[in-house]
Amino acid sequence: MLGDKLKNYLHLHLLVFIAGFTAVLGKLITIKAIPLVWFRMLIAGLLMLVYIKLTRTKLKVSLKTFFKLGLAGIVVALHWITFFGAIDVSNISITLVMFSTGAFFASFIEPIIYKRKIIWYEIIFGVIVIIGVSIIINTEFKYINGIILGVISAFLSSLFAVINGKFVEQHNASMISFYEFIAGVAFISIYLAFAADGFTKENFFALSTNDWIYISILASVCTAYAFIGSVHIMRYISPYTVVLTYNLEIIYGIVLALILFSETEKMSSGFYAGALLVVATVLANGIIKNRRKRKSTEGIDVS
Template sequence: MTKLPVTPNKNLLILHFTVFIWGFTGILGALISVNAVQMVWYRVLIASISLFIYFKLSKTSLIVTKKQFLQFFFTGSIVALHWILFFHAIKVSTVSVTLVCLSSFTLFTAILEPLIKKQRMQVADIIIGLIIILGIYLIFKFESKYTEGIIFGLSAALASSLFGTINSTLVQKSNPLVISFYEIIGAFFWISLYRVFDQSLFTEQFDLSVNDWIYLSLLGTICTALAYVAGVSVMRTISAFNVALITNLEPVYGILLAFLFFGTKETMSIGFYLGAIIILGAVFLYPVYRKYKNQH
């Protein structure tokens, strides 16, 4: 069957929808009643099964070398850690606090990428990083009751930056969808191994509420498997600049959704919003600066 051409505007809409879905994961994290480790275990189990079915139906080859498999498999442990830290941050604070802290991955990427890829750190990267640190300081100062959530949110951002930087290297030689599949399989293995050691896996009853099953199904299929497939498929035809700008809308979408779902629970102090504006402003300026630097 001949595939219809996909227009750039349609790809942009698909990418916006994908980022919107990513923002919605925070809402599901707050709605699901189980703890963060258990939630991510169910998420990657459902997502890996969904992706496997997709690959079989689309007849996508999953063949990789032993070295590639091990790289993807071990990177999956960082993906698992990121998701656990992210959902735990939501459990002990709010969706808004967690998503704003997650935006600091730009700061960590500016530090980690030159170290991992053995490049020189740029002065402008350091300046952007310092601006983000100022925003984080304001959030700590005015929302000290959420200190644990802020720490876990920042830790989730660090983990996100680490596997994002690793993937930016791996994607040069492998299909991004195949990478995602094996990383999710890896995430499932490492979380299962952890749950064997803490013995929680042996007492898993699968007796969740109907709502939990519905939310987990959405999290595993729509917010993980579908988002991976849709996001990667359109990113190949959209400029890196547009991808960066639209991806940075994730906390904005998430915070707006949090207000719709949880109302006054998501209301923060003026200091929080000032810090959030500083962080998000720096995050949006970052791709503008990178584009300008590349052109000159």
């Protein structure tokens, strides 16, 4: 029998694999990014509500908190729209590498939200990431729209993560996600209500059988289950290990993309050089942060 520690690590890697598979589903689903995110957030929100009822989690919040969660829900909706939009106009590889730059947006957003000073090595790493992205732009300029959308998605993702970090300090994580999902659905619904090609049977609800299957997997396995699983796993594995392991999402996603969509996912050597620079910097940033945190908790001056 596998030990509990090994089971938790295997579970963590399964969750990371699922995260990488999200981009593949975005490629397989034929509808546009906005309706895709609407369906994803609606189904995931309903599944989260079932989970909340089963666990008897309280949903009552103040009006001020409700509006704050609503704004965070709009941010995550825009993050997913730009993420899947980047896949639509470029490919999975471009999108995932650009998405990995989010760690460095967080390095500049965190000081504002948490009122701390910017760390010197974060600036250096930020410059290296910019160099890596520049190499990719120079060698894959035909995907410039995907690169821009991917970077915007990364920024929105890091903004959402930092904001959510504040919420989790005071509120239940599943309750937070439920309100954010519902707020995202409401936000997109308002947009679609005024859009020329919004809620119509012909172009919105008339999905193919494959699209329904893929969206259901995306909302249930890649959203609701992945959230519940990540909350569970962080009870047994350190947040640092979880965050660092999730960087493998990029590798899993690109490998899956190369296997399933070899014709559109094979990139130039310049792309892989820039991608390696970005990913290696993200990993180095995580490792250094963990070492500094350990030293600070031991009372060692690391300033």
